[in-house]
Amino acid sequence: MIDEQISIFDMFKIGIGPSSSHTLGPWRAAQRFTERLITGGLLDKTESVKILLYGSLAKTGIGHGTDVAVLLGLSGADPVTIAIDEVPQRVSRIKQQQHMPLGGIHHIPFHYADDLLFLYTESLPYHPNAVTFQALLSDGRAISETYYSIGGGFVVQEGDDGGGHGHRDLPFPVRTANDLLVWCMNTGLKVSELVLENEQAWRAEEATIAGIRAIFATMRDCMYRGCHTMGMLPGGLQVARRAYKLNKKLIADRHYTDYHSWVAAIRAGGDHFQYTLDWVSCFALAVNEENASFGRVVTAPTNGAAGVIPAVLQYYIVFHDGLQEEKIIRFIATASEIGSIFKKGATISAAMGGCQAEIGVSSAMAAGALTESLGGSQRQVLMAAEIAMEHHLGLTCDPIGGLVQVPCIERNTMGAIKAITAAQLALQSNPDKAKVSLDAVIKTMWETAQDMNVKYKETADGGLAVNIPLSLPEC
Template sequence: MQREQISVFDIFKIGIGPSSSHTLGPWRAAQQFTASLMNSKLLYEVEQIKILLYGSLAKTGIGHGTDIAILLGMSGADPVTFDVNAITPTIDIIKTEQRLFLGGAHEITFSYTEDLIFLYQESLPFHPNAVTFQAFLTTGEAFSETYYSVGGGFVVKDGENDSEKEQVELPFPIEKAGDLLHWCLTTGLKVSEVVMENELAWRTEAETRERILQHFKVMKECTFRGTHSGGFLPGGLNVGRRAAALNKKLIGGRSYTDYESWIEAIRAGGNSFNYTLDWVSCFALAVNEENASFGRVVTAPTNGAAGVIPAVLQYYIAFCDGFTEEKIIQFIACASEIGCIFKKGATISAAMGGCQAEIGVSSAMAAAALTECLGGSQRQVMMAAEIAMEHHLGLTCDPIGGLVQIPCIERNTMGAIKAITASQLALQSNPDKAKVSLGAVVNTMWETALDMNSKYKETSDGGLATNIPISLPEC
């Protein structure tokens, strides 16, 4: 059986919020279906499209923008490059004019209310996040494909699996935490160095470095934009954005003109515990407020948890002198491998495992990366990841109103702080005396996911989603 091979750029993807599994994944599925029509030379034969959303995609699809993502994907837009300011007018045209340009090339009549179908009480067995595309042709025949959005923007076509892509020869194949530790101890390489060696199987080192820095550019632009954008989040909950006001308060009148001078202004404020803690929260809030506003973010490893890694990385840059290309690349490379291990051994989908699979995994990734960049050993790196996840086990996903806002945005601040704490604990500990391994916590997370009631898996059928009236303000 082929093993799943995951690159840095499978774990970290550039996309548009608010959800990797409910927005980015369905967007990619729509693109793949349109490509299938093109490859089968059927695109111009299509006269009608029906889109069926199942399970979690149906129950929280509106709040997560699943409908918007699919229509944009069907229209030929790409989440990496599409102008986020054009989202609303593009969707408004589709709805009001009742027409859709498949692949940006073939116009068909499309009714948002009749052709986009939410099957709230139906789920497909493979995964809760399922969408079926049906194309009805001028010949009277139909062409249909089903896709599953399995978390983190990963998409699996029905009848295929994650491993059915071109296999490469990895110098250090890794399926579980024990494999990673084996290669690190055998070679003496850091986790990030093992990752960079494996990435050579896909592209040159220069290309990998360049792409990692492109992803960091999106992270820092998102953070900076989020700390300078006020108002309210879309979706009807009337949740006010807080990062901008917090940024203004913390910066204390110090002047800056861009991201680099902003970092210098932050450093000039000192490094007291409260000050540092407030900035970590500000960084995380900024990213996830942007995510909730259909902004461009980097899945890390998901959109709902996109603020944890940027927040910890910004902490490292602003308060630990980590503002060098080499350190940023090291941080992101190391974090990616921990995400890969959880993806292979458990899940990074809240619809499968609750929020432990998103905030928990992102916190583990950030803890490991920070530990390595601060000089921790390979065992301490893995210990930090284990500590962070151990204290997220059982975390439910219960978004109020099906929106990636409450409690999701604040949870990113918690995940970031736990990551920093886990890193500090690991750096001050002897991993040889640890009672719990990273491999054990991955297995435990998956077992917990299987036992968790479905109402706590991104359905908004339980927890805060049913106990907090939507009209209440955020607390």
């Protein structure tokens, strides 16, 4: 188990799709390497750069936009602030002009085919998602650094301990679900309240609230945009967007002009089961169609699973009157703590654990958050998270064409529905009678990940990725 301290803003990061491990992580790694050159006074001396992609980053890098990410990271762009429309233009310019604006200011020759290498048959031992940056300097020296994108946008440089933050004295340190439960029982705090207390070890409360507002705003805007954008997804699979048509069908002739009036229009349609179910699917589809289109999303805890938590949160907002800032903040805080326990005890990387590590974890996070939001006890929160993961154990990652589209987008709808079902089961159950604890299911998930054949871990070498011809439409 990793001994690390994880903040809300580690579990939820604003970035660009389609993959947190293959896009956001390599992008951040490229930025870190460039910063190393700048702070070391080496940027102006750099004559050329080579990028080596290993393992899963090589095998599914094109479909996941890894090449796009490292080029933009090296050229000084930031995934939080770059205009989405500029992404293809900047990459095309680098390829066509055969020059890289390293750090955004120092131009060097760069030949895409020769300087960005996909090492399909090579992997490094620490983690399947590895990238090495090599810089040749004018004085003849060479600088080389290797980074590992370990899931959810987390990046570890070779030789680092992976701890991330400098150590803080958290009032309520948590490594396991049992730790969390003990603190909650001893203090009477809800999970969200305990999380927000811990966050104050990193920053002032006002800064935490502002950060969560930004997280929610990104989720909200991504979902709204996805529900109002039609067309085909990029990548060649010819997958049509579905959220636009589903939103239009469900909203019928009710008028709205923005997010808030959209929520009111959805509520006006009632709350019967089929209607609610269709909307949850629509919410999840919208986010992951945006993710597949290099849109701005929030890792929750990954990009491939970015639609589950926003969909369940939107379900709570629309159908349980959750459109209040305090309620949204507590939902996100609770979800982050569940996710952090999974990362410490297992993994949130599909390249390490298959899709159980992404959709499974996001479903558990959403289930726990919804349970607290609907009045569940701390034990019921953990029970809901356990139920959600228990029914994702062994889920493989087998993206067709290496794209985060089929079956990834639909899996977000399934993860969202399972989260809601898990929350309802927990709310109607006595956790004292539960046979499986959250810690037990996390341990089982990690053991399952270690036993899983590597071809089912985000390589596109097994499962649907090899059994579905690329010319077939999504069914």
